[in-house]
Amino acid sequence: AQSVTQLDSQVPVFEEAPVELRCNYSSSVSVYLFWYVQYPNQGLQLLLKYLSGSTLVKGINGFEAEFNKSQTSFHLRKPSVHISDTAEYFCAVMISNDYKLSFGAGTTVTVRA
Amino acid sequence: SAVISQKPSRDICQRGTSLTIQCQVDSQVTMMFWYRQQPGQSLTLIATANQGSEATYESGFVIDKFPISRPNLTFSTLTVSNMSPEDSSIYLCSAYWTGENIQYFGAGTRLSVL
Numbered sequence: 001a002q003s004v005t006q007l008d009s010q011v012p013v014f015e016e017a018p019v020e021l022r023c024n025y026s027s028s029v030s031v032y033l034f035w036y037v038q039y040p041n042q043g044l045q046l047l048l049k050y051l052s053g054s055t056l057v058k059g060i061n062g063f064e065a066e067f068n069k070s071q072t073s074f075h076l077r078k079p080s081v082h083i084s085d086t087a088e089y090f091c092a093v094m095i096s097n098d099y100k101l102s103f104g105a106g107t108t109v110t111v112r113a
Numbered sequence: 114s115a116v117i118s119q120k121p122s123r124d125i126c127q128r129g130t131s132l133t134i135q136c137q138v139d140s141q142v143t144m145m146f147w148y149r150q151q152p153g154q155s156l157t158l159i160a161t162a163n164q165g166s167e168a169t170y171e172s173g174f175v176i177d178k179f180p181i182s183r184p185n186l187t188f189s190t191l192t193v194s195n196m197s198p199e200d201s202s203i204y205l206c207s208a209y210w211t212g213e214n215i216q217y218f219g220a221g222t223r224l225s226v227l
Contacts, residue, residue, distance in 0.1 A: 032214055034215075036218075041223075042220055042221075043117075043119075043205060043218045043219050043220035043221045044156075044205065044207075044218040045218075046215060046217070049214070049215060051214055090155060090156070094214070094216075099144055099161075099209050099216075100146070100158055100161065101146075101156075101158070101207075101216055102158075103155045103156045103157075104155060105154070105155045106154075106155050
């Protein structure tokens with residue numbers, strides 16, 4: 001079975017500062033990796049995904065993530081955050097051909113002016 | 114991408130009653146999923162709903178409590194039966210896009226049980 005660990009439950013950050021959200025996973029088989037964002041009182045929106053190929057993936061709203069197979073990590077980064085980035089961020093894994101998502105516990109990002 | 118509509122967006126229910134949540138997808142999809150997000154927590158998969166077959170439930174979830182219908186390739190319902198305050202959660206449906214290997218989510222149904 002696969003599992004996902006998000007290493008930070010809460011990340012306060014000042015506007016225009018960089019942010020990194022850490023995600024580690026464990027799986028005995030190859031996986032697909034995802035980051036979703038949940039804005040207050042909304043559903044989940046896909047930020048980016050890693051399926052194969054280049055280990056650096058770019059997503060929406062200026063976010064990017066790097067897949068590191070040796071460290072089984074998929075950390076999310078943004079060089080300069082905005083107030084509107086305040087949200088809950090979820091890392092998720094999907095076993096190839098299984099289609100189900102397993103989610104991490106989530107990281108709450110609060111951006112302050 | 115996909116547009117997934119959930120109804121109702123929120124509801125307040127009395128214990129012992131049942132609520133049916135609807136999920137409509139704007140394209141035909143083979144696989145749909147139902148998740149529960151308890152207050153302040155992450156998402157937990159309840160079941161997988163494939164058209165033409167019985168839903169497949171995850172450990173800890175049973176059909177009598179969470180019956181699911183999947184009558185066609187664009188629609189599914191989840192019923193939360195005989196509700197108790199412990200069922201107060203956000204319930205989200207998702208659809209799997211085969212060509213993109215992505216699940217798209219609805220906005221969720223925020224359920225409070227009194």
